[in-house]
Amino acid sequence: MFSSFMVNAWIVGTIVAVVAGAVGFFVVTRGSAFAAHALPNGSFAGAAGAVLIGISTLIGLVVCSLLGALGIALLGRRGRPDVATALVLVMMLALGSLFLSLSSQYAPAVYSLLFGEILGIGSNELAPTAALAAASVLGLAILYRPLMLSSVLSEVAQARGIRDFPIELGFLVVVALTAAMTIPVVGTLLVFTLMIGAPAAARSVTDTPGRAMTLSVAIAVGTVWAAIALSYDTNYPVGFFVGMISAACYLLGRLVASLRRRPARTATNVPAAVVRT
């Protein structure tokens, strides 16, 4: 399980889990799950386009996911954010299918883009992944304070003069970089699931932002490690285990939260709404 070709899988899996767990905390807190689904899913168009014009797939993914982030932020300014996300996503997917039909040599790779090939990562993919991960984490660190404020207490953030649009755009750019970095190695499925399942589980257990973020990273890393080990043993795809373990973590978190909340509510008689905020 720790032979030389598996080492890359462990390293990349851990990097991806740490970034996805941290970014995912904000995804869940801000209610941006749709954008976190749309950006990784849609940016396959970039990969297809890159093949068509003969440049590196990674560059195509980065460019396309950044354009997607810009599109969602701009369209979302006037109109409903979920509508903007849906329209940008279908436009990206439609462009992707156009590129696929024009190049007509890329179809088999769609499967690996969607579901990832973490067990087949070459050493030459480590450096770009690590670089993009560093960029995501750096972006998150720069945005951290205003982002936390606008995610957790949006009224206070507005009162302090923090404008929504730059924060939202910056955040979507971080999600886009995370997506571009993870798609070639683990697929769009795995990154989306990690960005939702682990932080949602963490948030249902604790309300303190810092603690929830740490817990989210820990759950994400645990999920990926367990999934790689199980996939190695059983030969079933990693994405399947990540999906199932994430959902199980979330259900467990909800269960713990409901068990803990019930005696607390009867003891102090505080309305649940007050406790949750």
Add this chain to the structure above:
Amino acid sequence: MTVIHHLFEPGFFASGPVHTALLVSAVAALVAGPLGVFTVLRGQSFAGEALGDIGTTGGSGAYLVGVGPLWGFLVINVAAVTLMELIGVQRHRGRDLATGIVLGAGLGLAALFLYLAATHQSTTGAAVTVLFGSLFSVAGSTSPLAIAIAAVVLVLLAIVGRPLLLASANPELAAARGIPVRLVGYVYLLALSLAVALCALTIGSILSTALLIGPAASSLRICRRPVWAAAAAAGLGIAAAWLGILLAYDSYAWPPHHQGWPVSFFVVALVLVIYLGCGVARQLSGSAR
């Protein structure tokens, strides 16, 4: 005459696949338009898009078991909306999250099913066909079933339409008037799951989302009354779908390769143009007043 020849490439009106595509896409747009108005009003675009993707799981599962893909789509979608409802879609903030959790689990299963299908039958093409269904490859025999499902969805929508509208706009007021908000919301989700199964299977999951959200969001920008918006959404959807089919058919004659561009690309591009155009129209009428 030459102008018409340039607009409609020869054979457009005689082609069997074109007839089926026109009929099926019109049925899909007719259902997706009114349903989309509620979807946009309730802010549940993500659920609409997620059901299309989760349907893939059902499609590949049905392929493994050996039953028709439509049954797989229907069963998995009904199961998915029930799970979303149980997790807590009715709370506005929780909707997005519940959808995400169910989508993640569903895609995990899809990975397993596609893996099993690929190892047992070695069909790498299966995944692609399920994901990017093409209008021109719809079998003519699916039309009656598609129309039947569409009728069921429209009847469901007609029954819950008025209370659903109130429950979507103002849940507290609706609850105070004695409307079972949660039940109405669940019936809406059931209608959505049927409609998305129908659309995803016949026109592909990309076009399913495009026709569900695009025309409805456009019509809500220019219509004040929901009934008008529903009618306009159906009309805009059909217009986009038919014009897209025409352009895709014509594109086989376009230089340089004469190989034809995908229908979904044209329809989605038209939907986006309509949405942006309706935004401009609203601004113009707003400044004129």
